[in-house]
Amino acid sequence: MTTGIFVTGTDTGVGKTVAACALLRAYAARGLRSVGMKPVATGNADSGGNEDVTALEAAGNVDAPAAARNPYALVPAIAPHLAARRTGVQIELARIDAAYRELARFADRIVVEGAGGVFSPLDDEHDMLDIASTIGLPVLLVVGVRLGCLNHALLSALAIRARGLMLAGWVANAIEPGLPFFAENIATIERRLAAPRLATLPWSASGGPRWDGAVPI
Numbered sequence: 001m002t003t004g005i006f007v008t009g010t011d012t013g014v015g016k017t018v019a020a021c022a023l024l025r026a027y028a029a030r031g032l033r034s035v036g037m038k039p040v041a042t043g044n045a046d047s048g049g050n051e052d053v054t055a056l057e058a059a060g061n062v063d064a065p066a067a068a069r070n071p072y073a074l075v076p077a078i079a080p081h082l083a084a085r086r087t088g089v090q091i092e093l094a095r096i097d098a099a100y101r102e103l104a105r106f107a108d109r110i111v112v113e114g115a116g117g118v119f120s121p122l123d124d125e126h127d128m129l130d131i132a133s134t135i136g137l138p139v140l141l142v143v144g145v146r147l148g149c150l151n152h153a154l155l156s157a158l159a160i161r162a163r164g165l166m167l168a169g170w171v172a173n174a175i176e177p178g179l180p181f182f183a184e185n186i187a188t189i190e191r192r193l194a195a196p197r198l199a200t201l202p203w204s205a206s207g208g209p210r211w212d213g214a215v216p217i
């Protein structure tokens with residue numbers, strides 16, 4: 001049976017893609033067919049191609065249709081709802097759900113990467129967490145460990161739970177090499193988040209870090 005997880009983060013640029021790729025490789029190492037999905041990507045080159053979509057594709061181990069792995073590829077490098085509006089696109093949750101169901105034919109594990117953070121808007125009414133709700137996925141929170149991350153981590157967890165979603169766990173991502181009080185920051189989140197820290201990803205100058213812990217699904 002295919003299972004999936006929705007990867008969100010404390011902000012944009014905190015390591016959602018890095019963590020999602022590490023998780024995809026961890027599934028592959030366990031002999032599972034894994035595929036990454038980026039429902040809404042912004043900042044696509046006119047010629048096609050998006051860094052996150054490309055990275056997720058390389059980290060997974062099955063061939064699946066590009067339209068299912070990335071149903072919305074928006075060109076402007078701005079917030080998804082603004083990019084959609086600017087290009088006359090209406091982001092439909094039903095289409096994202098259908099794309100996920102198609103991917104399920106190809107893989108045992110689907111790692112779905114949101115854009116931005118939990119409340120990043122999709123349109124005037126919906127946000128990233130609606131993708132997790134619509135598909136019916138537990139949520140993995142990537143915390144980019146840096147100044148400000150405690151507040152963002154706790155707010156994100158509150159939002160996830162307020163929407164009735166399951167916070168499967170969190171990942172501590174060492175986004176800033178040599179950050180003072182790295183361990184203390186992690187310990188603080190650990191005490192307050194009431195969800196397991198599934199992995200700690202070290203800062204890795206070359207190549208993606210390895211997933212060092214239990215997998216969420």
Ligand SMILES: Nc1ncnc2c1ncn2[C@@H]1O[C@H](COP(=O)(O)OP(=O)(O)O)[C@@H](O)[C@H]1O
Nearest residue numbers: 009012013014015016017018174201202203204
């Ligand atoms: N553990 C890490 N070690 C080194 N660089 C990292 C690490 N995590 C993230 N980065 C870098 O930080 C940037 C943002 O990470 P990314 O995974 O793209 O974030 P997001 O998907 O949340 O926007 C990328 O350039 C990425 O290579």
Ligand SMILES: [Mg+2]
Nearest residue numbers: 016017052113
């Ligand atoms: Mg990303």
